[in-house]
Amino acid sequence: MPARYEQIAAELREAILGGTYPVGSHLPSEAALAARHSAARGTVRQAVALLASEGLVGSRQGARRVVLRGERDQLFGEPYDFARWAGALGHRAGGEVIGRRRRKASATEAVRLAVCAGEEVLSMLRLRTLDGVPVLVERAVYASWVVPAVEVLEPGCESVVGALGETAGLAFRHGEHLIDAVAAGVQEARLLAVRRGSPLLRRRRLTSTAEGRPVEWSDDRYRAGSVVFATRSPGGVNPSLAGQDGDLR
Amino acid sequence: MPARYEQIAAELREAILGGTYPVGSHLPSEAALAARHSAARGTVRQAVALLASEGLVGSRQGARRVVLRGERDQLFGEPYDFARWAGALGHRAGGEVIGRRRRKASATEAVRLAVCAGEEVLSMLRLRTLDGVPVLVERAVYASWVVPAVEVLEPGCESVVGALGETAGLAFRHGEHLIDAVAAGVQEARLLAVRRGSPLLRRRRLTSTAEGRPVEWSDDRYRAGSVVFATRSPGGVNPSLAGQDGDLR
DNA sequence: GGACAAAACTTGTGCGAACAAGCTAACGGC
DNA sequence: GCCGTTAGCTTGTTCGCACAAGTTTTGTCC
Numbered sequence: 001m002p003a004r005y006e007q008i009a010a011e012l013r014e015a016i017l018g019g020t021y022p023v024g025s026h027l028p029s030e031a032a033l034a035a036r037h038s039a040a041r042g043t044v045r046q047a048v049a050l051l052a053s054e055g056l057v058g059s060r061q062g063a064r065r066v067v068l069r070g071e072r073d074q075l076f077g078e079p080y081d082f083a084r085w086a087g088a089l090g091h092r093a094g095g096e097v098i099g100r101r102r103r104k105a106s107a108t109e110a111v112r113l114a115v116c117a118g119e120e121v122l123s124m125l126r127l128r129t130l131d132g133v134p135v136l137v138e139r140a141v142y143a144s145w146v147v148p149a150v151e152v153l154e155p156g157c158e159s160v161v162g163a164l165g166e167t168a169g170l171a172f173r174h175g176e177h178l179i180d181a182v183a184a185g186v187q188e189a190r191l192l193a194v195r196r197g198s199p200l201l202r203r204r205r206l207t208s209t210a211e212g213r214p215v216e217w218s219d220d221r222y223r224a225g226s227v228v229f230a231t232r233s234p235g236g237v238n239p240s241l242a243g244q245d246g247d248l249r
Numbered sequence: 250m251p252a253r254y255e256q257i258a259a260e261l262r263e264a265i266l267g268g269t270y271p272v273g274s275h276l277p278s279e280a281a282l283a284a285r286h287s288a289a290r291g292t293v294r295q296a297v298a299l300l301a302s303e304g305l306v307g308s309r310q311g312a313r314r315v316v317l318r319g320e321r322d323q324l325f326g327e328p329y330d331f332a333r334w335a336g337a338l339g340h341r342a343g344g345e346v347i348g349r350r351r352r353k354a355s356a357t358e359a360v361r362l363a364v365c366a367g368e369e370v371l372s373m374l375r376l377r378t379l380d381g382v383p384v385l386v387e388r389a390v391y392a393s394w395v396v397p398a399v400e401v402l403e404p405g406c407e408s409v410v411g412a413l414g415e416t417a418g419l420a421f422r423h424g425e426h427l428i429d430a431v432a433a434g435v436q437e438a439r440l441l442a443v444r445r446g447s448p449l450l451r452r453r454r455l456t457s458t459a460e461g462r463p464v465e466w467s468d469d470r471y472r473a474g475s476v477v478f479a480t481r482s483p484g485g486v487n488p489s490l491a492g493q494d495g496d497l498r
Numbered sequence: 499g500g501a502c503a504a505a506a507c508t509t510g511t512g513c514g515a516a517c518a519a520g521c522t523a524a525c526g527g528c
Numbered sequence: 529g530c531c532g533t534t535a536g537c538t539t540g541t542t543c544g545c546a547c548a549a550g551t552t553t554t555g556t557c558c
Contacts, residue, residue: 042511061519063520198432199430310509311551312552313509313552501557504553514544520538528532
């Protein structure tokens with residue numbers, strides 16, 4: 001059973017999304033909510049803090065909380081899962097594994113995955129499609145300690161992260177994203193059916209366990225025009241200067 | 250004076266960044282921190298929750314908190330300010346205003362800025378440079394209620410947001426970002442000194458006051474290779490399908 | 499020594515109270 | 529009617545306590 005404050009948050013969230021509290025309207029006061037749910041004010045505050053972190057409500061000392069958004073945006077805060085994401089948006093995800101092999105970790109990969117340099121990792125190249133249209137080239141590297149669990153998965157498996165969550169009982173969260181634009185190379189142009197040099201949106205992402213242990217480091221390149229990344233700010237999108245490999249410094 | 254939990258958080262943050270608690274090490278227990286600062290455990294929990302939201306520490310029920318990062322990344326959570334950002338990274342920001350005029354808000358702009366459709370807004374086109382190299386074309390639109398405050402600023406003003414914060418006493422935070430890749434058009438190619446069709450990283454961003462009132466809606470296009478956007482996940486980067494205008498749905 | 503069980507420790511959740519700080523609306527004087 | 533003051537409401541911060549749930553260490557038995 002979820003925690004009490006999560007229940008209250010879920011109820012409020014549904015009410016907001018369902019239109020009971022339209023955008024711009026005020027939420028009931030914490031005292032009122034506490035009375036309604038027979039909970040302490042602190043518990044209610046935990047609930048609304050959750051909604052605030054999702055960007056649904058805003059607050060100002062002294063004034064009642066205001067509803068800022070009336071629609072959920074897709075999968076906020078959840079770890080990346082292409083298949084689930086596409087499904088939630090009513091589209092059909094497909095794809096194929098172009099290549100999969102073990103090799104030694106590069107210096108950057110070793111740092112990202114917090115493994116020793118030269119340790120063996122699993123490298124995987126995948127093409128993802130949306131409703132049959134190729135939209136994404138994914139180059140993922142898995143940390144050595146999950147390689148056995150990943151290798152037993154059938155190559156056609158659509159969601160490595162999802163499957164690992166079930167078989168290995170691991171909870172994931174995303175750690176970091178580095179986003180920039182690059183020109184399509186020869187291989188990407190062929191796979192995505194675009195001209196060489198046309199713009200691609202690149203996202204390098206690190207998936208970690210809930211405790212912060214890195215699992216997967218991936219370089220994803222999206223065809224321009226196919227997807228838009230959305231983010232809200234407390235949580236912060238921050239430009240940083242690009243180095244040779246665009247690492248954070 | 251900042252709140253108690255912010256002081257404790259700041260102290261812990263400095264200790265982590267300063268190497269007192271190296272990456273991978275454990276933080277003292279909440280009880281120990283509470284005793285050291287003569288504060289209640291709840292207050293300490295608020296402090297470490299802040300650090301956790303910044304991605305500096307992780308936690309697991311029953312086990313001590315672990316330090317996840319030892320370096321601050323640039324300006325996390327702060328509202329966008331090109332000049333300040335560049336300065337913090339040791340680079341010289343420059344730029345010029347190409348155009349500035351009042352006009353009626355488009356439908357999208359009206360929605361974004363939460364003003365009535367057709368209301369007058371201030372449109373501004375700017376070229377930004379880093380160490381003399383053009384890196385960014387910025388097309389910003391300001392909500393009518395701040396137009397007077399914006400117009401009195403000299404055109405050479407490097408930081409509109411910063412200036413408004415000082416003159417009007419407004420506190421800002423970012424609301425939303427939409428990030429994708431586009432090909433350079435004729436104007437952008439000329440301004441950024443790249444070939445037409447070469448990849449640009451586009452970020453459309455909404456800046457709001459702390460209470461959630463929209464102030465600025467801007468379409469920023471960065472030359473590929475010049476910047477990388479970084480973000481951490483609780484706070485969420487979420488791909489969404491691209492519509493005609495890439496709006497969230 | 500090694501495996502198992504218990505104890506000690508640590509974080510997660512929840513309650514209730516109190517005061518501070520800021521906002522709103524009602525009230526009263528002009 | 530208009531405006532300033534005031535009283536009441538609402539959120540922000542802090543305290544202290546208690547128990548639940550999970551982890552780590554200790555200790556014991558074989």
